[in-house]
């Protein structure tokens with residue numbers, strides 16, 4: 001990958017303190033709020049549309065997470081998406097659980113109409129989102145959706161989707177992360193398997209992407225830097241936690257590293273992946 005691009009962006013990211021509005025699920029809400037604080041952002045979890053007119057005049061980015069759906073939550077997500085359009089607030093949509101129900105897929109495409117900067121999910125969720133076969137169970141990705149052929153099929157489907165939705169970039173996370181943004185495709189390969197075993201890791205990545213958008217990073221830079229940063233923190237957590245590593249120890253070190261790594265000037269040198277122009 002272009003090391004000049006990575007070095008230049010790494011000097012900028014996490015140096016400001018954007019206010020990130022999250023309409024999200026109760027399961028991982030606190031982890032998400034703390035992850036944002038640990039990367040110098042300010043979270044506000046707010047889902048009452050009555051305060052959106054005032055709130056959107058103050059916020060820098062919006063994270064919409066479909067994790068815990070209800071009729072009220074659907075109304076809140078749609079309202080926030082409309083306000084983001086009105087206020088030009090950069091928006092990330094996390095299509096959590098889209099491989100579970102057609103209700104979520106329908107809502108995801110309704111939200112896509114408002115031209116969010118990013119739509120993300122794990123590989124199984126994003127395969128379902130693209131109409132491909134998916135082995136997703138619940139909100140988790142499945143290893144059968146992460147093989148070379150499967151990722152190639154998914155990347156091609158996302159490259160087609162970008163032609164229909166040119167204002168939106170797409171991210172599918174897993175052992176290898178697929179980013180399709182404009183005519184560029186990235187395959188990123190940092191991280192450790194333990195990241196798949198802690199609830200909220202994908203949710204936290206979505207929030208960190210929103211934070212970088214909120215501080216003015218481009219969509220391409222926000223995606224590459226947020227995913228890589230988070231996953232390198234996972235690599236450090238595994239190293240620090242010893243072997244065998246308990247998942248509570250892993251999470252302790254992961255969250256610690258989120259708050260520490262951005263003080264290391266050369267953290268970006270650990271970024272692994274490749275970029276192709278479609």
Ligand SMILES: Nc1ncnc2c1ncn2[C@@H]1O[C@H](COP(=O)(O)OP(=O)(O)O)[C@@H](O)[C@H]1O
Pocket residue numbers: 121122123139140141173174175176177190191192193194195196197199200201202203205227230231
């Ligand atoms: N097997 C794995 N190896 C390395 N990194 C992983 C693995 N599984 C997930 N990750 C990383 O963990 C984060 C969450 O991804 P994922 O588990 O796919 O999302 P979700 O929590 O939404 O299912 C992403 O940054 C992803 O790159």
Ligand SMILES: Cc1ncsc1CCOP(=O)(O)O
Pocket residue numbers: 025027028066067068096097139198199200201202203204
């Ligand atoms: C378990 C669960 N159920 C509804 S949302 C949620 C958390 C999903 O978090 P992530 O997508 O980061 O694994």
Ligand SMILES: [Mg+2]
Pocket residue numbers: 094096121122139202203
């Ligand atoms: Mg997820």
